[in-house]
Every structure is written in structure tokens, then in C-alpha cells.
Amino acid sequence: MRVPASSQPLPLIVDRLSDRLAALLSAQIESGALHEGDRLPTEQKLAEAHGVSRTVVREAVHQLKSKGMVNSRQGSGVYVAPRPVNQALAFDPAVLTSVQAVVHVVEVRRVLEGEIAALAAERASRAQIAELRRALKAIDGAVADGRDGVAEDLAFHRVIGEATGNPQFRLLLGFLEQYLREGMRITRGNEARRLDFMTEVQREHRAIFEAIAARDPEAARRRATEHITRGEQRLIEGGVIDGRRRQAAVKAVREAAATTARKGKKAMKESP
Numbered sequence: 001m002r003v004p005a006s007s008q009p010l011p012l013i014v015d016r017l018s019d020r021l022a023a024l025l026s027a028q029i030e031s032g033a034l035h036e037g038d039r040l041p042t043e044q045k046l047a048e049a050h051g052v053s054r055t056v057v058r059e060a061v062h063q064l065k066s067k068g069m070v071n072s073r074q075g076s077g078v079y080v081a082p083r084p085v086n087q088a089l090a091f092d093p094a095v096l097t098s099v100q101a102v103v104h105v106v107e108v109r110r111v112l113e114g115e116i117a118a119l120a121a122e123r124a125s126r127a128q129i130a131e132l133r134r135a136l137k138a139i140d141g142a143v144a145d146g147r148d149g150v151a152e153d154l155a156f157h158r159v160i161g162e163a164t165g166n167p168q169f170r171l172l173l174g175f176l177e178q179y180l181r182e183g184m185r186i187t188r189g190n191e192a193r194r195l196d197f198m199t200e201v202q203r204e205h206r207a208i209f210e211a212i213a214a215r216d217p218e219a220a221r222r223r224a225t226e227h228i229t230r231g232e233q234r235l236i237e238g239g240v241i242d243g244r245r246r247q248a249a250v251k252a253v254r255e256a257a258a259t260t261a262r263k264g265k266k267a268m269k270e271s272p
Contacts, residue, residue: 017052018059024050025060029069029080040070040078103232105179110228112176116161116169117208117224118217124163129213132159136209140202156205160212160224197234204230 028034041049046057061078064070071081124132135156142149154177161169204227211219 017056018063021046021050021052021056021060022063025064026067026069029064034080036080036082038080039076040080042077103235105176106228106232109176110225110232112169112172113157113160113228114221114225116164116173117212118221119166119169120160120163121212121215121217121220123165124212128159128163132156132163132209132212135159136205139205143198143202160208163212200230200234201227 025034025040034040040046040061043054043057043061046052046060047054050057061070065072069081070078072078120128135152138152139149139156142152158170158173158177161173204223207223208220208227211223
């Protein structure tokens with residue numbers, strides 16, 4: 001059995017213990033700290049190492065089994081499985097518990113939403129534009145009734161995805177909804193505290209709709225991207241996330257990406 005030599009197991013102190021333990025073991029497998037064929041520590045050893053019950057360990061291992069990352073051998077233990085050729089898409093469960101991680105999902109959404117809106121502007125049928133108009137009115141109705149409008153907001157963006165005519169976008173947005181829902185509750189809760197925020201959101205949604213209805217891909221792309229960007233900015237202005245820490249994190253990611261790019265270029269030049 002091989003275990004990471006560079007770090008000692010730490011107690012897990014968050015609410016979703018099984019999710020956290022599963023994420024920790026997944027990271028060890030994906031990083032190569034645990035290799036194909038390695039045997040995981042016993043339930044008892046994992047429970048003692050991380051300060052959790054054996055039930056938590058069992059649930060975490062079950063998650064890994066459901067993802068095909070480990071398998072059981074009768075009377076021998078649990079082993080790291082061969083990496084499958086086709087892996088199911090999944091995000092770190094931390095995005096459900098961390099505001100900062102929610103911002104990461106918002107970034108993913110920002111990359112997608114602009115192009116999806118542009119395609120919708122090119123391809124939407126008259127029926128889909130009418131459905132989009134109804135979805136827009138449903139958001140306004142939810143807000144007027146004092147509800148957060150999260151379900152209606154998601155439905156609005158789902159219709160845009162369907163209007164691309166590409167079923168893969170519908171499936172991708174459907175997958176993202178489980179992670180976006182909590183993030184949108186945070187953003188909508190923040191926006192509900194200020195009338196100017198709510199007015200901005202309604203204006204942004206209407207601008208996206210109008211660009212798609214006008215068959216203007218460039219405007220749709222721009223309006224959708226601005227909507228997501230402004231949503232993140234509203235989180236900063238509302239004090240939900242720390243703008244300075246956010247900027248520092250973005251800078252660090254960009255510097256790391258630049259370093260990786262430089263190394264890649266150097267390797268290409270040095271290769272025969």
C-alpha cells in the first residue's frame with residue numbers, strides 16, 4: 001500500500017464529512033499519490049486518521065466506487081481501479097459549501113454563457129423566442145412575489161441553451177445547475193438587499209433577450225458575458241466576497257498559467 005509521504009492526515013471538520021473524505025481520496029488518486037492497484041487503508045485506519053466514523057468512511061468509499069475510481073476484492077480490501085478511458089464529468093463538492101468556490105463555477109458559466117447566447121441568437125426559432133419571453137416574465141413575477149427567482153432564472157438560461165439547437169449544451173447546463181443553484185441563491189440574496197442591484201439584473205436579462213430576439217450574435221455574446229461579470233462584481237460590492245483577495249487569486253492563476261505557457265514554449269524549442 002502506498003500513501004502520500006509529504007503530508008499527514010488531518011481531521012475533517014466540515015459538515016459533509018463523507019463528501020470531503022471522498023474528495024481527499026480522489027485527489028490522492030488523481031495526483032498519483034495513490035496508484036492503480038494500490039490498496040486503500042482499512043476502514044478503521046481511515047476513520048482514525050481523519051477523525052471520522054467508519055460509516056463516513058464507508059459512504060466516501062461508496063462515492064469512489066460509483067465513479068469507478070476504486071473496486072473491492074473479496075476478502076482483500078479496496079484497491080485503486082484502472083483509470084477509465086471515458087470519465088464522467090464531476091466537480092469538487094466544495095463548490096456546494098464555499099463562497100469562493102462558487103465564484104469558480106461562476107467563471108465557468110461566464111465562459112459558456114456568452115457563446116451559448118450568440119448561438120441562440122443565430123438559431124432560435126420563433127417558438128423559442130416566445131418561450132424565452134415567457135421565462136423573462138416569470139423571473140419578474142417571482143421577484144414581484146418576494147421569491148428569490150432562482151428556479152425562474154435557471155429556466156431562462158436553460159431556454160437559451162435549448163435555443164442553440166445543440167443538445168449537448170442542454171445537457172451541460174443541466175449538469176451545472178446542481179452547482180449553480182447554490183451560487184445563484186447567494187447572488188440573488190445579495191441582489192435582493194439593494195434595489196439598484198435588482199434593477200440591474202432585470203435590465204441585463206432583458207438586454208440578453210432583446211439581442212437574441214434581434215438575431216444579433218455579437219450583442220447576445222456581449223450582453224450575456226456582461227451579465228455574469230456584473231453578477232460577480234455585485235458579490236464584491238455587497239461584501240459577499242473580498243474583492244482584494246479575489247484579485248490576488250486571479251493574479252496568481254494568471255501568473256501560473258503564464259509560467260506554464262513559457263515552460264511549454266521552451267520545451268517545444270528544445271525538442272528535436
